[in-house]
Each structure stands twice: as C-alpha cells, then as structure tokens.
Amino acid sequence: MPRIAYFGPQGTFTEQAARVLAAAEDELLPVETIGAALSAVRDGECDAACVPVENSVEGPVSATLDGLAERAPLVATAEALLPVHFSVLTREDVGTVRTVASHPHALAQVREWIERNLPEARTVVSSSTAAAAVAVQRGEYDAAVTAPVAVEHYPLRVLATEVADVADARTRFLLLRPPGRLPEPTGADRTSIVAAAANRTGALAELLAELATRGINLTRLDARPIKGNFGLYRFFIDFEGHVAETRIGDALAALRRRCNNVRFLGSHPRADGVEATIDPGAANQDFDEAFDWVAAVRAGSSA
Numbered sequence: 001m002p003r004i005a006y007f008g009p010q011g012t013f014t015e016q017a018a019r020v021l022a023a024a025e026d027e028l029l030p031v032e033t034i035g036a037a038l039s040a041v042r043d044g045e046c047d048a049a050c051v052p053v054e055n056s057v058e059g060p061v062s063a064t065l066d067g068l069a070e071r072a073p074l075v076a077t078a079e080a081l082l083p084v085h086f087s088v089l090t091r092e093d094v095g096t097v098r099t100v101a102s103h104p105h106a107l108a109q110v111r112e113w114i115e116r117n118l119p120e121a122r123t124v125v126s127s128s129t130a131a132a133a134v135a136v137q138r139g140e141y142d143a144a145v146t147a148p149v150a151v152e153h154y155p156l157r158v159l160a161t162e163v164a165d166v167a168d169a170r171t172r173f174l175l176l177r178p179p180g181r182l183p184e185p186t187g188a189d190r191t192s193i194v195a196a197a198a199n200r201t202g203a204l205a206e207l208l209a210e211l212a213t214r215g216i217n218l219t220r221l222d223a224r225p226i227k228g229n230f231g232l233y234r235f236f237i238d239f240e241g242h243v244a245e246t247r248i249g250d251a252l253a254a255l256r257r258r259c260n261n262v263r264f265l266g267s268h269p270r271a272d273g274v275e276a277t278i279d280p281g282a283a284n285q286d287f288d289e290a291f292d293w294v295a296a297v298r299a300g301s302s303a
C-alpha cells in the first residue's frame with residue numbers, strides 16, 4: 001500500500017490537503033515536522049510527502065523551501081489549495097485565556113483577532129496547529145488556534161470558529177516524491193525550480209530575463225539564505241507551464257547554461273486550474289516552428 005507522510009499530528013491543515021491529494025488506497029502517516037516528512041521519502045520509508053509551501057497571508061513556509069533545496073532531490077507531482085480559517089479551542093476548566101498556542105503561520109493570520117478577543121493572552125509557538133491542540137489538552141496552554149477539523153481529534157471546547165484576519169486566506173500544499181515519471185501537461189500547470197544566482201551585478205535579473213523573454217509568467221519568487229554564507233541567497237521560482245512544453249524546456253536549458261546549480265522541483269497541474277498566459281510568438285508551436293526553420297537552414301533547405 002503506498003504510504004504518504006504528512007506534516008501532523010492528526011488534525012492539521014496538511015492532513016486535509018493530504019486527503020485531497022491521496023488516492024483511495026494510500027495510507028496516510030502523520031509525522032511531527034516538515035523535515036521528518038521529507039526524510040521519510042528520502043529514506044524510502046514513504047512513497048510521498050505532503051507539506052505546506054505558501055500561504056496567501058504569511059508567505060512561504062521556510063522549512064519546506066530549505067528542505068527542498070538541500071539533500072536528495074524531491075519533485076512536486078501535485079498541489080492542493082485550501083481555504084484557511086481557524087477554530088480556537090480551549091479546555092472546559094479555562095476561564096481567562098492567558099496563553100494561546102499555534103503554528104507561527106496560523107498565529108500570523110489571527111493576530112488582530114487575538115488582540116481584540118483575547119487581550120490578556122500571550123502567544124506561544126507550537127510545531128503545528130494540531131500540536132497546539134495536544135498541548136492544550138495536556139494543560140500546557142489555555143487555547144489553541146487550529147484547523148476546524150482538529151476538534152474531531154482533540155475533544156476541546158470551541159471558543160470561536162471562522163477566525164481569520166484576512167478573508168479568503170489560502171495555503172498551498174505540495175505532494176513530493178523522489179524524481180520519477182512526471183504528471184502529464186494539462187495547459188494549466190506550474191513548474192518550480194531553485195537556483196543560487198552568482199554574486200554579481202545583474203545575475204538574478206539575467207535568470208528572470210530568460211523566463212521573461214520566452215513569455216513565461218512567474219507565479220512566485222522567494223529568496224532564502226544559503227546557510228553558512230552570509231549575504232548569499234537561493235531563489236525559488238515558480239512559473240506557469242510544464243517542463244514537457246518546448247517553451248518551458250527551452251527556458252530551463254537557458255537557466256542551466258547560466259547557472260549550473262539549478263534544481264528542478266517539479267511540473268504539475270495547478271490546483272486553481274488557471275491556464276498559462278501565452279504571449280504572441282511564445283506558444284509551443286512558435287518555438288517548434290522556429291526550431292524546425294533553423295534545422296531547415298542548417299540542412300540547406302531554407303533561408
């Protein structure tokens with residue numbers, strides 16, 4: 001039975017995403033950290049890992065980005081996009097809430113709500129939203145900011161539901177596997193890479209220009225420090241399209257020429273189904289015809 005490690009424990013948003021992405025026969029295994037989920041795949045204990053990658057309010061999930069840039073390569077074969085609003089759970093015996101725990105991304109999405117509704121509470125960081133619920137059950141903290149499903153696993157008192165400072169907040173999750181067969185292109189795909197641009201004037205601009213001149217639309221750009229090298233950064237770049245397409249393959253080849261540390265992080269269908277925008281002259285057919293023309297020129301059959 002295929003096994004999927006997910007960022008747990010049970011009742012996290014990531015578990016919900018894993019349920020969206022898993023096949024009926026897959027077995028889901030909660031692990032305590034994002035790093036442990038990636039290691040479970042790298043060590044061959046699991047076939048895939050489900051982890052969060054970006055949130056529309058708080059931005060990138062750095063443990064996922066750093067975990068993908070180092071050690072053995074993993075590629076994303078699918079993504080899920082979940083709406084994020086929270087429940088606040090407490091124990092029956094709690095009167096005034098003095099401590100409220102959650103994952104840092106969750107706390108960042110309910111900061112104003114806590115200030116307004118739990119003015120006496122100090123926030124405490126936990127490894128995940130569900131881990132915060134476990135800590136409240138154990139009596140370590142007074143309240144937890146959790147996914148709505150958490151209360152089904154951790155029988156606590158529901159203090160509030162539908163909590164969110166920003167309406168329509170969303171988190172995107174990836175299903176990661178060892179490199180292997182890629183999903184088929186659909187016309188509404190996302191490709192991800194990470195590259196360390198050289199430390200010289202214009203190096204990042206040159207990488208981005210390779211995408212721009214081919215009419216490829218970026219969907220995300222994040223920088224993360226290369227640990228142990230103060231001032232040096234890796235760039236995580238997501239863009240529309242699939243590596244199987246001529247235009248995307250041509251761009252990746254150009255990035256590889258400019259930067260030999262490019263790592264491919266996957267091409268897969270977008271969860272929102274948004275089709276790639278194609279500029280005039282930048283369709284796959286335009287690339288194919290241009291390459292055919294060059295071949296004909298080389299063969300002496302065109303000019």
Ligand SMILES: O=C(O)C(=O)C[C@]1(C(=O)O)C=C[C@@H](O)C=C1
Nearest residue numbers: 012013014052103105128129171
């Ligand atoms: O702690 C969880 O429930 C998670 O799945 C992690 C996570 C995140 O990393 O952003 C997922 C979605 C929410 O934005 C809050 C927390």
